[in-house]
Amino acid sequence: MNLLDFITESNNIEGEKTIPEKELPIYEWFLSKELTEDRVKDFHMDLFAVRAQVMPQPVPDKYLGKYRDVPVYIGSKEISPVGIDDAMELLFNPECTASAFEFHKIFENIHPFIDGNGRVGRAIWRHQHGEAPLGFLHTYYYQSLV
Secondary structure, eight states: OOHHHHHHHHHHHTTOOOOHHHHHHHHHHHHHSOOOHHHHHHHHHHHHHHHTTTOSSOOOGGGTTSOOSSOEEETTEEEOOTTHHHHHHHHTSTTOOOOHHHHHHHHHHHOOSSSOHHHHHHHHHHHHHTTSOOSSOGGGTTGGGO
C-alpha cells in the first residue's frame, strides 16, 4: 500500500476527512527517522496541528505532542493517565522485545495522547513494517486491540 493510500485509509478508519497532501510530508519525515518516543511525540504534534482544520474537535494545543493528564474512554472503558510516562519509557526501551503487533497493542492500550492514538499507532505499525500492508482489516481494527 503506498503512503498516500495508507494515510487515507488511516483517516477513514477514524471516519474523518483526509488531507493527505498536507499530511504526507509529516509521515515521510516520521517514517524516515529512527523510531523513538520523542519522534512519536513530534509526529503527534505536527500531524494534529495540521489536522486541526478538518477535525470536528481538534486536539487542544496544550496536548499536541504531550501525554494526556486526564482519563479517556474507549467505548465504555476508562483509561487512567496514571503511569503513562513509565509505560511509554518501557515500551520504547531498546531492550523491549515486543513484536510489531504486540508493540501496537501495548501502545493502543496505554493510549498516551488525549486523541490521535489510533492514527499514531498505525503510523508506528507502518514504520515497523515499511511498505507492507497493515495486516488487519478496517472492520476488525478496534476489535483486534481488545
